[in-house]
Amino acid sequence: MAFAPTPRQLAVIKSCVFLLALLPFFALVYLVATDQLVEPLQYITRNTGSWTLYFLCITLAVTPLRRLSGWNWLLKLRRMLGLYAFFYALLHFTTFLWFDHFFEVQEMLKDVVKRPFITVGFIAFVLLVPLAVTSTNGMVRRLGGKRWQLLHKLVYVIAPLGILHFWWMRAGKSDFNKPILFGLIVLVLLGARVWWARAGKTGKPGSDPRV
Amino acid sequence: ARLAAKRNPAFAVMDKPTEYKDATTYNNFYEFGTDKSDPAEHAHTLRTRPWTVQIEGEVKKPLTLDIDSLLKLAPLEERIYRLRCVEGWSMVIPWIGYSFSELIKKVEPTGNAKYVEFTTLADRKQMPGVGSRVLDWPYVEGLRIDEANHPLALLTFGMYGEVLPNQNGAPLRMVLPWKYGFKSAKSIVKIRFVRDMPRTSWNLSAPNEYGFFSNVNPNVDHPRWSQASERRIGEDSFFTRKRKTLMFNGYNEVASLYSGMDLKRFF
Numbered sequence: 001m002a003f004a005p006t007p008r009q010l011a012v013i014k015s016c017v018f019l020l021a022l023l024p025f026f027a028l029v030y031l032v033a034t035d036q037l038v039e040p041l042q043y044i045t046r047n048t049g050s051w052t053l054y055f056l057c058i059t060l061a062v063t064p065l066r067r068l069s070g071w072n073w074l075l076k077l078r079r080m081l082g083l084y085a086f087f088y089a090l091l092h093f094t095t096f097l098w099f100d101h102f103f104e105v106q107e108m109l110k111d112v113v114k115r116p117f118i119t120v121g122f123i124a125f126v127l128l129v130p131l132a133v134t135s136t137n138g139m140v141r142r143l144g145g146k147r148w149q150l151l152h153k154l155v156y157v158i159a160p161l162g163i164l165h166f167w168w169m170r171a172g173k174s175d176f177n178k179p180i181l182f183g184l185i186v187l188v189l190l191g192a193r194v195w196w197a198r199a200g201k202t203g204k205p206g207s208d209p210r211v
Numbered sequence: 212a213r214l215a216a217k218r219n220p221a222f223a224v225m226d227k228p229t230e231y232k233d234a235t236t237y238n239n240f241y242e243f244g245t246d247k248s249d250p251a252e253h254a255h256t257l258r259t260r261p262w263t264v265q266i267e268g269e270v271k272k273p274l275t276l277d278i279d280s281l282l283k284l285a286p287l288e289e290r291i292y293r294l295r296c297v298e299g300w301s302m303v304i305p306w307i308g309y310s311f312s313e314l315i316k317k318v319e320p321t322g323n324a325k326y327v328e329f330t331t332l333a334d335r336k337q338m339p340g341v342g343s344r345v346l347d348w349p350y351v352e353g354l355r356i357d358e359a360n361h362p363l364a365l366l367t368f369g370m371y372g373e374v375l376p377n378q379n380g381a382p383l384r385m386v387l388p389w390k391y392g393f394k395s396a397k398s399i400v401k402i403r404f405v406r407d408m409p410r411t412s413w414n415l416s417a418p419n420e421y422g423f424f425s426n427v428n429p430n431v432d433h434p435r436w437s438q439a440s441e442r443r444i445g446e447d448s449f450f451t452r453k454r455k456t457l458m459f460n461g462y463n464e465v466a467s468l469y470s471g472m473d474l475k476r477f478f
Contacts, residue, residue: 038237
């Protein structure tokens with residue numbers, strides 16, 4: 001039998017994940033407060049960007065992990081993980097607006113239009129906003145499960161856009177190791193869904209009888 | 212180790228020098244890795260003695276000099292230069308060396324010498340980054356001969372009153388304060404005087420992003436970011452706007468080298 005936590009255990013797990021996911025943020029705060037970074041502005045920008053990608057991948061991993069392990073309770077962590085992806089994306093965007101443009105929105109938007117890698121990152125961020133806004137139970141009810149699910153399929157577009165943004169950022173320095181790694185991870189996570197969906201339709205082995 | 216040199220006030224900007232710690236721990240030197248902290252961590256494996264430099268090509272007197280003869284070739288002086296990285300940050304560094312033109316005089320270039328090509332050491336055993344595919348090794352940089360002859364072009368052996376730390380390009384490097392930092396080749400083993408424009412590393416890697424000249428120019432953006440402003444390492448913080456980048460990094464005395472050239476095209 002697959003592990004299924006009691007409500008109490010689940011609450012503990014949730015609290016732990018909540019705190020763990022905040023660690024990168026506190027690590028940043030610590031490094032800045034103790035003046036350990038030579039160029040803090042760039043470090044913060046890169047770091048928050050990386051953590052956005054990590055959390056997007058982790059969030060996308062919930063469904064495949066659940067199917068493989070039978071741990072259905074993992075689903076209960078998904079909203080929090082997704083919101084953390086948004087949290088780090090928001091920090092990332094804020095650093096861009098703050099450090100690069102000193103809150104001159106007009107200048108920032110010019111940059112967004114002018115530079116494709118920023119355009120792509122910006123679109124990915126904007127698309128994340130409705131997902132964050134509709135993450136509450138109330139919003140799920142208001143939208144209706146079907147429509148809500150359809151809306152949240154946007155993440156299948158957001159993650160590849162995030163990879164493209166990262167890839168493009170690195171392009172000039174031909175330093176593709178990390179973008180390739182992230183690209184493969186997202187490919188596997190999205191590919192698994194396609195594969196399962198197909199298997200589900202044709203009823204071949206590997207299909208999930210619960211769907 | 213100490214390296215004695217008198218400051219040349221004609222070549223000393225008034226900006227506050229960057230902290231030694233920052234200038235020696237925040238480096239781009241891909242032969243030792245692509246992270247800013249990699250050179251400081253890994254460059255200790257570089258052996259800077261014995262070290263010889265071949266000076267060859269279109270010259271009447273080709274030379275192979277060891278580092279000690281190079282150090283004695285002309286009087287060393289200290290110059291405080293601004294350094295602007297193509298990535299958008301800057302430092303202010305007290306370098307020690309002499310004008311590269313002193314070396315040019317010694318080898319007597321022929322009329323065919325239109326450019327100078329600098330080659331950095333590429334030894335996998337000493338440089339862990341040389342295994343990576345980020346660039347084609349060895350690292351090659353180049354200048355037009357008139358640029359190389361400009362008194363600002365400094366053949367550099369030290370900084371902050373000491374011999375160059377390995378991560379900063381020991382035992383000798385170029386410093387070209389009016390150009391983006393990557394134009395200043397580090398840990399040089401070969402200097403060639405050539406007829407044709409050298410095929411330089413970053414230009415080969417991304418010709419639309421890094422031009423042969425790569426003069427600091429606030430009016431020509433990098434495709435992925437603006438070059439109009441910069442962050443001075445150790446000074447500019449969260450609550451200050453980035454400072455404006457100056458044409459030729461403020462070294463207007465080089466402007467005559469480029470008169471009549473379209474610097475947007477020849478970036």
